[in-house]
Amino acid sequence: MTVFRMSGTVTTIWFFNLALADFTVLLSPPLSIHYAAFGQWTLDSLVCKLYMAFLAPNFFASIYLLVLISVDHCVSVLHPLWARNHRTVRRARWLSLGVWLLAATACAPYLKFQATGEVNGCGHCYFSSTWN
Secondary structure (H helix, E strand, C coil): CCCHHCCCHHHHHHHHHHHHHHHHHCCHHHHHEEEEEECCCCCCCHHHHHHHHHHHHHHHHHHHHHHHHHHHHHHHCCHHHHHHHCHHHHHHHHHHHHHHHHHHHHHHHHHHHEEEEEECCCCEEEECCCCC
């Protein structure tokens, strides 16, 4: 794996986590293709919930990581001495873990509100605004 060959720097940790989030999004097309091929959602409601609960954290993690990278860059430019003394690999790992936990928390509504139903005789997987 590439991550084991890379030097352990703060920037490496940020971009590895960003690449991980982007790569895991690529695991969802089989369900999307199935949905498009049949023209409707033919799978179980649980699969619908898990599909979105898996997909959403990766989107959130990508966004949060891009924000974290931007803030880190801004701090490094505006306060270089402070950044040199306080930007550690350990902190970067903890912040990355925090980003993933925040992303998982942000996608929790998908577990509750994602539903399947019929619209005009076709099954769909959609975000419902009512309690099921």
